[in-house]
Amino acid sequence: MKSKEEIIRSVQQQMPEKRWLHTLGVMESARELARQYQADEDKAELAAILHDVAKFWPVERQRTVLQESPYAEDLLAYDKPLWHGPVGAHVAQQEYGISDPDILNAIRFHTSGRVGMSVLEKVVCLADYIEPGRTFAGVEKLRELAKKSLEIALLEGFDGTIQSLLAKRQLIYPLTVQARNALLKEVE
Ligand code: DGI
Ligand code: FE
Ligand code: FE
Ligand code: FE
Known part of the structure; x- marks a missing residue:
């Protein structure tokens, strides 16, 4: 595995300044949530560093990775903003030598979620919603919920994503809906 410093330098070079600031925010929030919900803080931070590594790659480069x-x-049939998670996980493994499956899954599923998410996966996904730089409507409520329940906060996050996709009449990736339903059952 490459050193954390090397990975940080390399990831930072692959995105604009603004997205790097978002990544720093996710690192901070992921560590905090990991401490709170007993996930490994270093793993959470490493997944956070890499979660958006492929976000600004040219779409054709992302497509090639997904195809190979x-x-x-199946993601190729859905919207491109969903692609960078699995592409990032692939890159984390191939280019940065990360082998921990929990870290790789946290990167891979950070946008869609999935059924049966681990605590680490939930932590990274929620950190992506609530990092200090986020300003969308409802983020304050998510931050409050995050203090009380990892699952309820993430459920609220997915509900918001699904609602905004519906409002824009966009495709919803089925795994996003399944992830949301699975969380609902978990909190019942
Ligand atoms: O990469 P970030 O902007 O930090 O956040 P993200 O990876 O959670 O989300 C990226 C985008 O993906 C966001 O604009 C919402 C969109 N998205 C999430 N789930 C779905 C989705 N888009 C579609 N079409 N379908 C989904 O199920
Ligand atoms: Fe992302
Ligand atoms: Fe997200
Ligand atoms: Fe992100």
Whole structure:
């Protein structure tokens, strides 16, 4: 595995300044949530560093990775903003030598979620919603919920994402809906 410093330098070079500031925010929030909900803080931070590594890659480069990797081919039929998670996980493994499956899954599923998310996966996904730089409507409520329940906060986050997709009449990736339903059952 490359050193954390090397990974940080390399990831920072692949995105505009604004997205790097978002990444720093996710690192901070992921560490905090990991401490609170007993996930590994270093793993949470590492997943956060890498979660958006492929976000600004040219779409054709992202498509090539999805086509060549053994998973997530179904994503090609859905919107491009969903692609960078699985692409990032692939890169984390191939280019940065990360082998921990929990870290790789936290990167891979940070946008869609999935059924049966680990605590680490939930932590990274929620940190992405509530990092200090986020300003969308409802983020304050999410931050409050995050203090009380990881699952309820993330459920609220997914509900907000699904509502905004509906409002824009966009495709909803089925795994996003399944992830949301699974969380609802978890908190019942
Ligand atoms: O990469 P970030 O902006 O930090 O956040 P993200 O990876 O959570 O989300 C990226 C985008 O993906 C966001 O604008 C919402 C969108 N998205 C999330 N779930 C779905 C989705 N888009 C579609 N079309 N379908 C989904 O299920
Ligand atoms: Fe992302
Ligand atoms: Fe997210
Ligand atoms: Fe992000």
